[in-house]
Amino acid sequence: MIHPVPVPGHEGTYVDGLRLALFEEMERDPNVIVLGEDVGVYGGAFRVTEGLLTRFGPSRVLDTPLAEEAIVGAAVGAAIRGLRPVAEMQFMDFISRGFDILTNFAARNRYRTGIGVPIVVRGPSGGGVHGGPFHSQNPEMYFVHTPGLKVVAPATAADARGLLKAAIRDDDPVIFFEHKFLYRRAKEVLPEGDGLVPIGKAAVRREGTDVTVLTYGSGVWIALSAAERLAKEGIDIEVVDLRTLRPLDEETILASVRRTSKCICLHEDTRTGGLGAELSALLAEKAFEFLDGPVLRVTAPDTSVPFAPSLEEAFLPNANTLIRAVRKLTAY
Secondary structure, eight states: OOOOOOOTTSEEEHHHHHHHHHHHHHHHOTTEEEEETTOSSSOOTTSTTTTHHHHHOTTTEEEOOSOHHHHHHHHHHHHHTTOEEEEEOSSGGGGGGGHHHIIIIITTHHHHHSOOOOOEEEEEEOOSSOOOTTSSOOOHHHHHTSTTOEEEOOOSHHHHHHHHHHHHHOSSOEEEEEEGGGTTTOEEEOOSSOOOOOTTOOEEEEOOSSEEEEEOTHHHHHHHHHHHHHHTTTOOEEEEEOOEEESOOHHHHHHHHHHHSOEEEEEEEESTTSHHHHHHHHHHHHSGGGOSSOOEEEEEOSSOOOSSHHHHHHHSOOHHHHHHHHHHHHTO
16 A cells, blocks of 8 residues: 655654655656665565655656666666666665775766766665664765765654755765664654755754764664763763764864763764764864863674674663763763
8 A cells, every 4th residue: 555645744754754855856856766676666675665656657766676786887877867866775785786886986976077976875774673684784984985975864754854855956976874773763743845954964952061972873862862861860961963974064063072071972883993983083183172081982893783682782882881881971
């Protein structure tokens, strides 16, 4: 059964925000197309593209073979010919199959030729659903490290809609990570009007005075949950939702840390070479004199994502691990 198109001004889930963005952008611009595995007849593995085939037809909603390299390659070619493709990875773990085309062609083409590649490669990432090591990864840092790519990771339903719209309108390639645990858990009233959210601007989700928590995706909800519990202890944490991992909103990050003087970087990605390391370096370079303690990282360990629910629970950062880190830092 095809669900009705979500309506601005009404409550919607994270998936609703994504679907609404696709419907609105495809209505607005006939050059926007969607392609990927099962995006048409089936409506997507997580039903993000449900209803698009009925509305826009098979010339704009293309079911592809199970071949991520071909999906990304076709999207790049279509973009160079004037279209604005949105390519779905059924799971972002398998974006590695299109890695060469993304990092060695799409990301470099404007520098090499002056021609941008306006594609969005989007799909579900992250754990918490017992998907095991091949369906639960957070591979964002491969792309954060690549000049020429923008990397986006929304945490809310409204941002899922608004940032996807901004990504589709961008004239260069955007890698768009959707945390699958949030798909039907993050709900809110979707804003009236266009709802566009600019790429490159973080959001302060909770103001605080004692510790800044820099995070994104599922980490935002972990941090907000921890903040409620810590408030009962008299510890006031500020939660900054980065929203865009490349480019980073340095202005908002630095302003927050200068207010609180202490910082924790929280992410579900593994520890070594994760965004927390880059954020720590940024703060050491540009906010050292404001820091009253070390910058701490709360992350997943450097292992594959376990399949067993009990092991996955131990692997993933959560409110308890963040609370322990906050207590340690406030006592420093």
